[in-house]
Amino acid sequence: MFYYALMVSITEIADMAGVSPATVSRTLTKSAKVSDETLARIEEAMEKSGYSLEIHRKRNNSRVARVKNIAFLILSRDVLQDYSSSFNKTTRAVSSAIIQSHANMIHAYVDKLDNLPPAVANGTIDGLVLSGSCSDDQVMKMISGIPKVWLSSHREGEMVLPLVGNEGIGKMAAGYLSRRGHKKIAFLNAFSEHLAMATRSDFFEFYARKNDVDVELFTKRNREKTYNSIHEIKHALEELIDQWASQPSRATGLFIPLDIQVAICYEILAAKGIKAGIDVDIIGCDNDEAALMGLSPKPATIEIGAAAMGYRAVQELMWRIDNPHAKKHDSVTVVVEPKLVPGGVTDFFVK
Structure with a gap:
């Protein structure tokens, strides 16, 4: 029984329960609240598969200081990625901040479900930094429930959420x-x-x-x-x-x-x-x-403070991972106040 329990994956449990692997992972680690109905489906799937919750907890508790796994996902290709220096500044800042936090990072372009990194799909990612607006509802469903920060204006269902x-x-x-x-x-x-x-x-x-x-x-x-x-x-x-x-x-x-x-x-x-x-x-x-x-x-x-935005996004995400019950919503948008940079024309006389 113990051998079989170890061989059953979180992804298989998720398929049986009709939820995402991330939801199963966070239910097992108690890092996020789920509805009673969802919890019941997950527990039923675990019982049917022989998955041992006790073994899962012992394996997780043995990691005294587990390294966090962060995914930086670009959800769509757009003009700012190709022609804006701010996007490059933000990307470099995010990468540097994750490295300084001693976390593992996955950087991927995900415009459809097939491109979703396995670590994200199977629920072993602790948090997400997101940029772009994905039109694939399946991708958004798979990453729901995972702590995340947004670096760009984006769409969630029928809602358009502009960056403040x-x-x-x-x-x-x-x-x-x-x-x-x-x-x-x-x-x-x-x-x-x-x-x-x-x-x-x-x-x-x-x-x-x-x-x-x-x-x-x-x-x-x-x-x-x-x-x-x-x-x-x-x-x-x-x-x-x-x-x-x-x-x-x-x-x-x-x-x-x-x-x-x-x-x-x-x-x-x-x-x-x-x-x-x-x-x-x-x-x-x-x-x-x-x-x-x-x-x-x-x-x-x-x-627009692109580099500061990247660093602040990672800081916010790390705090949310360490304090899973502090906020109700699982996503947040990071904003840095813009600043005027004067040009070489001090006065302009309107003709």
Whole structure:
């Protein structure tokens, strides 16, 4: 009986009980509460399979200081991963923080159930750091009940949960341009399908109108949600700039919500005889030094605290793992307040 008990896996128990392996694992370790009905199904499955709860507890208790297992999962490919320096900063910070916490880390791209790492599927992961928005409901079901932190705007079922910091970014950009005397401003963005960009747009428009400033939105819809090359991005931005430039009374201030787009727009504007920073005031976002290098005059940008966000996410996750009953919800979003980084144009005189 003891030999058979050791051979039965948590995954098999989960299949018999109709729950995820993570739910079984946390039920056995008492690290999360489950309903009486779920507990009854798990206990029934254990009894039928011959799984020994006593042996499981002895094996776990023998690990005096068990190393935590953390999975950093990218749930969808999007434009920020390909073209934003902030995503790379956050990723490096998450990896460094996990290593400093003396935990094991799995880093994987999971857009469908087949790509879910076995350690996550069988419930041996202690916590999750998540980025992106997965459309596969089976993946979300498998990771339900596992302590997790989100680094991005995402969807849960029918709900869209925007990252709170993007509201502040939109507000900051609108306030910056209105304080500089602009009476008409615009949001220009080739990545409108991205949740973060959409949130920045919504709040930029809201606070511009609240400040009694006219506002226009120039956005490009991209069904693929990303671009295969800088050339494709440039082509999309050229169309948007043509729309903006053709206005009889065009906006004198632009919020371009990603610095890589700002750099491309400088080139496009120069080719049209429009001087960025002189003929039109621009503020970007990301504080991407590589993208902004060489731009003159250097535009203002917004620092979103990507590295700090990565470190804080891991700290929050470790605390939640060590204090499983402290909070009701199993997921939390980590936010760092954005900061304005002034550009090389100290004053802008609206013509």
